[in-house]
Amino acid sequence: MLMCRELATKASEYLDDRLGAGERLSIKMHLLMCRRCRAFVGQLRNSITLMEAHSSQRLAPAYAERLDHEIQRALANASGDNPG
Amino acid sequence: MSIAVQHQDESQLLHRLQAGHADAFHEAVRTYTPGMLAVARYYTDPSSAEDIVQDSWVSVVDAIRQFEGRASLKTWLHRIVANRAKNLLRKQGREVTMDFADALDPALAARFKPNGRWAVPPRISTVESAEALLENGALSECLDKHLAHLPENQRSALLLYEAHQRRSDEVCNILDVSASNLRVLLHRARQKIFLMVEQFQETGEC
Numbered sequence: 001m002l003m004c005r006e007l008a009t010k011a012s013e014y015l016d017d018r019l020g021a022g023e024r025l026s027i028k029m030h031l032l033m034c035r036r037c038r039a040f041v042g043q044l045r046n047s048i049t050l051m052e053a054h055s056s057q058r059l060a061p062a063y064a065e066r067l068d069h070e071i072q073r074a075l076a077n078a079s080g081d082n083p084g
Numbered sequence: 085m086s087i088a089v090q091h092q093d094e095s096q097l098l099h100r101l102q103a104g105h106a107d108a109f110h111e112a113v114r115t116y117t118p119g120m121l122a123v124a125r126y127y128t129d130p131s132s133a134e135d136i137v138q139d140s141w142v143s144v145v146d147a148i149r150q151f152e153g154r155a156s157l158k159t160w161l162h163r164i165v166a167n168r169a170k171n172l173l174r175k176q177g178r179e180v181t182m183d184f185a186d187a188l189d190p191a192l193a194a195r196f197k198p199n200g201r202w203a204v205p206p207r208i209s210t211v212e213s214a215e216a217l218l219e220n221g222a223l224s225e226c227l228d229k230h231l232a233h234l235p236e237n238q239r240s241a242l243l244l245y246e247a248h249q250r251r252s253d254e255v256c257n258i259l260d261v262s263a264s265n266l267r268v269l270l271h272r273a274r275q276k277i278f279l280m281v282e283q284f285q286e287t288g289e290c
Contacts, residue, residue: 003199003201004196004200004201005188005200008188009188010187012187012271012274013271016270018267040206040278043278043281044275045214046214046217047278047281048274048277049214049215050214050223050277051231052246053214059113059117059121063117063134064117067138068109068113070138070141070142071109071141071142071145072106074141074142074145074146075104075106075145079104
């Protein structure tokens with residue numbers, strides 16, 4: 001029988017739907033019976049949603065400007081190489 | 085934004101980049117640099133990562149004219165950064181070493197009895213919805229902090245997985261990891277966030 005530790009190990013694959021039918025079913029059966037693992041999987045699902053909302057990273061303005069500057073130099077060089 | 089709109093925007097941006105318009109590069113830098121930094125950070129420290137991404141953009145100014153659109157622009161840019169980072173590591177005689185042995189975070193693994201049952205079960209049994217949790221500004225700050233402190237390879241895997249609409253194949257290709265190792269990185273990162281949210285809900289502290 002599937003134990004809680006094994007379920008916790010496979011919980012991401014379960015939530016991302018990467019498991020075969022057999023493993024998926026045994027996790028579902030376990031979750032029906034185990035309140036603790038239901039709490040774990042529910043909270044892990046929440047964690048994933050929270051991170052999605054946070055995964056858009058901010059870009060430091062000074063660094064973005066440095067990149068603009070370097071790109072402009074490269075563009076100027078490129079047009080100098082190929083006049084017209 | 086729908087995928088169709090994204091594609092249309094991307095092909096317009098691509099034409100302007102290929103024509104060498106500075107404003108197109110200005111826009112592309114702001115759209116694609118965070119993902120490119122995540123790729124570089126997978127391999128190296130923050131300051132080298134910034135240099136690698138800068139060199140990549142400079143090379144893109146020329147290379148973009150040869151870009152044929154077989155991959156998405158984002159995937160193409162991410163591969164350029166990954167190749168540069170890998171070359172740099174090779175020159176320095178270093179490599180990325182990772183521990184894929186256990187998919188369980190040690191702090192979580194310690195919460196099980198030898199028989200595989202919970203010894204210290206999840207402390208929050210009434211699960212608040214993620215939407216409700218997100219409205220909490222303090223939790224939001226706490227998440228920022230913990231995301232910043234994740235091991236680089238876990239953080240990069242997580243950011244890229246979301247950036248590539250959960251397409252494991254693309255992320256594996258860019259980072260040169262197997263599908264199963266990517267699963268481990270993602271699961272380890274998510275457990276860290278789980279532990280953080282649990283502590284935050286229980287104590288109100290980050």
